[in-house]
Amino acid sequence: MSLFTCRKPYALFPVAVGVLVAMLSSGPGHAAETAAPPANRFAATIAPAERFEIDGVLVEKHGKADRPGRPLILIPGLATGGWVWQETVRAFSGEHAVYVLNLPGFDGRPAAPAKAFDAARAAVAKLIEQRRLDKPVIVGHSLGATMAIAVAEDKPAQVGGVVAIDGLPVMPGTEDLPPAERSRYAQTMKARLAGANASLFASQQQGYMRTIGVMDMGRADDIALLTGRSDPASVGQYAADVIELDLRPGLKNIQAPVLVISPFFDIDGGAQGLTADAKADYYRALMQGAPKIEVVTVAPARHFAMIDQPQQVNDAIRKYLASL
Numbered sequence: 001m002s003l004f005t006c007r008k009p010y011a012l013f014p015v016a017v018g019v020l021v022a023m024l025s026s027g028p029g030h031a032a033e034t035a036a037p038p039a040n041r042f043a044a045t046i047a048p049a050e051r052f053e054i055d056g057v058l059v060e061k062h063g064k065a066d067r068p069g070r071p072l073i074l075i076p077g078l079a080t081g082g083w084v085w086q087e088t089v090r091a092f093s094g095e096h097a098v099y100v101l102n103l104p105g106f107d108g109r110p111a112a113p114a115k116a117f118d119a120a121r122a123a124v125a126k127l128i129e130q131r132r133l134d135k136p137v138i139v140g141h142s143l144g145a146t147m148a149i150a151v152a153e154d155k156p157a158q159v160g161g162v163v164a165i166d167g168l169p170v171m172p173g174t175e176d177l178p179p180a181e182r183s184r185y186a187q188t189m190k191a192r193l194a195g196a197n198a199s200l201f202a203s204q205q206q207g208y209m210r211t212i213g214v215m216d217m218g219r220a221d222d223i224a225l226l227t228g229r230s231d232p233a234s235v236g237q238y239a240a241d242v243i244e245l246d247l248r249p250g251l252k253n254i255q256a257p258v259l260v261i262s263p264f265f266d267i268d269g270g271a272q273g274l275t276a277d278a279k280a281d282y283y284r285a286l287m288q289g290a291p292k293i294e295v296v297t298v299a300p301a302r303h304f305a306m307i308d309q310p311q312q313v314n315d316a317i318r319k320y321l322a323s324l
Contacts, residue, residue, distance in 0.1 A: 040222045045083045046090070048100070054130065057123040058082075058102035058109065062093040069096035069321065070160055071133045073124065077142025077167070077303075079205065079227040079235050081107030084141065087310035088317070099127065099136075101144075105234020107226060112234035117147065117241035124151045128158050135160025135256075137321065141306065142167045146242055149258070153250035161324055162254070163317055165261045166303055168286045169247035175286065179244075186240035193236025201235075202228030214304045215265060223304070251289035258293050259320045260284075261313060263301035294320075 048060035060082055072092055074085045082100040089098055103120050105112030113119050124147065128136060137160055140148035145167020152159040174182055196204070205228045209220035262283050264276040280295045287293045296316050301308035 040225055041219070042083045042086070042222050042226055046086055054127050055119065055123040056104040056110070056113070057120055057127075059127060060100045060102070062089050062098040062100065063096060065097050067093075067095055067097050070324065071097045071099065071131075071136040073099045073101065073127065073133075073136050073138045073148075075101045075124070075138065075140040075144030075147050076103070076106070077140075077144050078238060079106055079230040080141070080223075081109075081226065083107070083226065084223075084304070084306070088139070088306060088314065091310075091314040092317070099131075099133075101127075103238075105231045105238070108229040109231075111231045112237050114237070115241065116234060116237045117143075117150075117245065121147055121150050121154070125155050125158075128155065133158075137161035137163065137256075137324070139163040139165070139317065140167055141165040142303065143238060143242060145260075146245065146247070149247055149251075149254070150245075152254045152256055152258070153247060156253050156255040159254075159256050161256045161320070162258045163261065163320060164258060165305055165313065166263055168260070168283060169251060170245065170286060171243050172282070172286065174243065175246070175248075182244055182246075186243035189243060190236040190240035193239065194233040196232040198228070198232070201230075201232045212268075212303050214302050215300065215308050219307060223307070248286070248289060251287065252291070254290050254292075256292070257320070257324065258287065258290050259316065260287060260293065260295045261305055261316055262295055262297050263303060263305035263308070264297050264299040265302050266300060268302065 046062065048062050049064065050061040052059055074088060076082060076084045082102045085100050089100065092098055102109055103112070104110055105116065124138070138148035138151060140146070145164035146169065148162045148164055149169050152162045174185065202224065206221060206224040209224040210217055213223060214220050260283050262280045264279055269275060269279070276297045276299055280297050284293065284295045298305045298309050298312045298316065306313045
């Protein structure tokens, strides 16, 4: 069964692994503009107060440890770096110590190890332990959201909250697949991305960002220039790890409330025959088993909701934090 023809209403997972497979098979996406591009609006990141590494994961700390709010850990999604969280850092570093993660293999970082997801998952738990973070709230996007859910399952007594932006405990559209078929999809993805050269991968990133990533084409191109710096093989490794993953059995172990942010863009929804409520209901169903779950729709927005609608996302996070 193709990821594009799944029985579920929202078959295109935010990580869009199926889309990346199709791009690898069909050639490059949109051609880049011939004129010299303006300065990349996402490239100039906010200077952190501290920078350190934990098992290959680069951590950039903003704010001070004595901030009154709970510590926040921000985990980016597939192929993205900490720059994706700039508006979140600006909004919350005055009241919270904010730890922004940069995963191995992404954004020019050294290649990821085998079992990349599990290695990064363990590094997040280690960050909480080593820094003695008191009930931190883990905010993740896409792959990072899945990782936030995983850590909350691993360390239920230590994690104070989870905000999952367009990421879930299982790849939507694969939730009913038998393990062997899930593994076949995973290995196909890993092999195809491992064989992609840098220029082809960069072009594929542009096509993805323009169709699924964000609504604004200029922002899409700026983001693609940065995600294109990631190691294709590492991207494939993380994608394969996530396809094979099913965290649903462990959702019952999570003690903290979970906020799921579901972006919705009516043009895309209309093409899929999908409403905002139907998508939110589907996400809610995949999170069934978590004791405390809330799904909030952010619209209009594509996958990178915190870039398309930073104010809505920050307001949802702020309201969630106030409820803890």
